[in-house]
Amino acid sequence: MSARLLVTQPGPQTTVQDLGRVGAQAYGVPVCGALDMVALRLANALVGNEPGAAALECRLIGPAFTVEGGPVRLALAGAEATIQVTCEVARGDETRSYPAWRAIDVPEGAGVRIGTLRGSGAAVLAVAGGFDVPVVLNSRATDLKGGFGGLGGRALTAGDRLPVGTGAPEGPCLELPRPPSLAFDGMLRVVPGPQDDAFTQDGLATFLGSTYRVSREADRMGIRLEGAPLAFHTSADITSDGIATGAIQVPGSGLPIVLLADHQTVGGYAKIATVISADLPRAGRLTPGAELRFRAVSVTEAEEARRALEREIAALVASLTPVRAAAEIDLAALYATNLISGVVTACDPE
Amino acid sequence: MVATPSPDQNRLGRLARFLGVGDTAFAIEFGTGIDPVLNARVHRAAALIREATFPGVVETVPSFRSLLVHYDPLATGAAALQEAMAGLDLGEAVVSAPERVWVIPTLYGGEAGPDLDEVARATGLSPAEVVARHADTLFRVYVQGFLPGFAYLGVLPPELELPRLTTPRVRVPAGSVAIAQRMSGVYPVESPGGWRLIGNTPLRFFDHAMTPPTLFAPGDGVRFRPVEAGEHAAIRAAVARGDYAPEQEAGR
Numbered sequence: 324m325s326a327r328l329l330v331t332q333p334g335p336q337t338t339v340q341d342l343g344r345v346g347a348q349a350y351g352v353p354v355c356g357a358l359d360m361v362a363l364r365l366a367n368a369l370v371g372n373e374p375g376a377a378a379l380e381c382r383l384i385g386p387a388f389t390v391e392g393g394p395v396r397l398a399l400a401g402a403e404a405t406i407q408v409t410c411e412v413a414r415g416d417e418t419r420s421y422p423a424w425r426a427i428d429v430p431e432g433a434g435v436r437i438g439t440l441r442g443s444g445a446a447v448l449a450v451a452g453g454f455d456v457p458v459v460l461n462s463r464a465t466d467l468k469g470g471f472g473g474l475g476g477r478a479l480t481a482g483d484r485l486p487v488g489t490g491a492p493e494g495p496c497l498e499l500p501r502p503p504s505l506a507f508d509g510m511l512r513v514v515p516g517p518q519d520d521a522f523t524q525d526g527l528a529t530f531l532g533s534t535y536r537v538s539r540e541a542d543r544m545g546i547r548l549e550g551a552p553l554a555f556h557t558s559a560d561i562t563s564d565g566i567a568t569g570a571i572q573v574p575g576s577g578l579p580i581v582l583l584a585d586h587q588t589v590g591g592y593a594k595i596a597t598v599i600s601a602d603l604p605r606a607g608r609l610t611p612g613a614e615l616r617f618r619a620v621s622v623t624e625a626e627e628a629r630r631a632l633e634r635e636i637a638a639l640v641a642s643l644t645p646v647r648a649a650a651e652i653d654l655a656a657l658y659a660t661n662l663i664s665g666v667v668t669a670c671d672p673e
Numbered sequence: 674m675v676a677t678p679s680p681d682q683n684r685l686g687r688l689a690r691f692l693g694v695g696d697t698a699f700a701i702e703f704g705t706g707i708d709p710v711l712n713a714r715v716h717r718a719a720a721l722i723r724e725a726t727f728p729g730v731v732e733t734v735p736s737f738r739s740l741l742v743h744y745d746p747l748a749t750g751a752a753a754l755q756e757a758m759a760g761l762d763l764g765e766a767v768v769s770a771p772e773r774v775w776v777i778p779t780l781y782g783g784e785a786g787p788d789l790d791e792v793a794r795a796t797g798l799s800p801a802e803v804v805a806r807h808a809d810t811l812f813r814v815y816v817q818g819f820l821p822g823f824a825y826l827g828v829l830p831p832e833l834e835l836p837r838l839t840t841p842r843v844r845v846p847a848g849s850v851a852i853a854q855r856m857s858g859v860y861p862v863e864s865p866g867g868w869r870l871i872g873n874t875p876l877r878f879f880d881h882a883m884t885p886p887t888l889f890a891p892g893d894g895v896r897f898r899p900v901e902a903g904e905h906a907a908i909r910a911a912v913a914r915g916d917y918a919p920e921q922e923a924g925r
Contacts, residue, residue, distance in 0.1 A: 347821075347885075348734045350886050350887045352886065460881055469881070470862065471881045514695045516692050561705075562705060562707055562737050562738055563818075565700065567694045569697075589734065600697045622696055622699075623750075626750055626751070
């Protein structure tokens with residue numbers, strides 16, 4: 324029997340995402356995928372999935388749902404949040420709270436509520452087995468603008484039933500003993516180009532020398548920045564060309580827009596620089612009001628930074644260990660569970 | 674006496690420059706404008722790169738005058754790929770007649786094309802003349818993109834050349850036939866948009882379940898055929914039933 328999540332509260336924008344839809348950009352199909360690939364990979368590792376299994380991306384506030392049709396193992400990564408699991412027990416409902424960065428076994432019938440995200444605007448909730456939505460053009464990622472992929476090509480709404488893939492979790496629940504720091508140092512590294520020559524020397528100096536602020540217009544397509552406008556040597560308009568995730572395009576207003584996962588495949592505004600792939604997860608975590616600066620690096624430095632990030636992710640995955648006894652669980656529950664293996668199921672019968 | 678071409682004058686490295694696009698892509702730029710020869714080189718380069726299967730290349734995105742190469746920086750590096758690609762022989766740039774020409778039934782003006790009268794006023798033509806010039810043009814698919822199934826069709830007769838709208842529309846209906854600068858296009862889905870809307874077609878241009886997912890391919894010819902409201906409605910109904918086969922004219 325395969326489990327499902329019955330969505331009771333969807334959260335502001337919860338979508339099914341994976342590592343993205345590659346191979347169809349030449350047809351105008353955007354890549355999409357999780358804004359924070361590190362969070363996706365860690366959440367999947369915590370529940371024993373492949374790195375690119377389809378998971379839920381939560382924005383600002385997580386969803387609430389009921390588990391139907393069987394138990395699920397789940398984990399939230401990429402933000403701090405309180406995960407409340409409510410089960411019916413003999414004496415009434417009982418709620419336990421869990422942190423992010425660990426797997427939780429949730430029995431059939433339990434309610435789960437993920438609260439406000441802290442430290443990032445984009446966390447990932449993975450379930451063991453992944454979400455079993457149809458593969459469209461090689462990916463399960465939701466394309467919100469195209470209206471396909473994920474669950475019906477849209478964000479979750481109350482009443483949705485999300486099928487969980489088969490593959491029962493084995494072994495103890497894992498946790499990440501030292502989660503990566505979400506503190507943002509305010510710096511995104513960029514490779515200048517491909518149209519840095521559309522700007523004046525002053526424009527380039529302004530771009531690399533001033534502080535920008537994330538505006539309210541920030542979504543999965545991109546982040547509009549507020550701050551000093553950039554002066555053009557030529558103009559904002561170019562003959563449309565291809566766009567990579569992280570490209571910083573500058574329309575006539577002179578204010579940069581950092582393009583994220585759902586960006587269009589080609590565009591006609593000059594692109595002053597591209598955020599390096601190692602810093603894209605950090606860009607994906609930004610919320611309105613955040614301040615940031617840009618620092619130029621070479622392609623070679625950017626490629627090395629990416630390899631360094633991959634080594635970091637590999638080390639984090641290698642550090643996963645069985646969950647230690649959680650402080651919030653009462654003693655009776657603790658004694659009823661196997662502390663050595665760390666098998667702690669939410670709402671074990673007392 | 675005709676000089677023998679030097680063996681490397683058609684090498685990619687001689688015809689294009691490489692531009693940095695972060696650490697997961699780079700652009701191969703053949704020029705700056707909209708030009709059928711440049712566009713033919715872009716598509717030729719895309720085909721050669723696909724055939725050569727360079728390790729680490731993820732996909733390529735052709736546009737008017739530039740090819741974006743996406744790569745996996747964990748499998749390769751920009752420098753090594755660019756060195757290898759610079760040696761590709763693109764041959765002589767040939768812009769041949771399209772192999773197939775799609776015929777797009779289009780209801781012009783009225784609610785279907787709310788900007789037709791304004792385009793006529795701005796160009797000093799009558800609405801009927803605008804329609805005739807648009808429908809008499811054999812367009813080519815230069816680029817697909819910005820939206821799934823949107824094709825940049827070039828080139829528009831110079832007398833129809835107008836800038837984009839100063840204030841883009843928040844919602845452009847699916848099927849809107851539009852013009853901007855030297856290009857025409859059809860919005861495949863409802864979308865925001867700044868092009869001027871002169872008509873509407875009931876055809877579908879993108880289906881994620883098809884392989885490939887778009888009706889058009891690069892280099893295809895496209896012609897718009899004016900239809901009346903009755904035929905537009907009949908074709909729309911047939912498309913909805915799934916029994917409308919888009920018309921083609923014989924190509925070369």
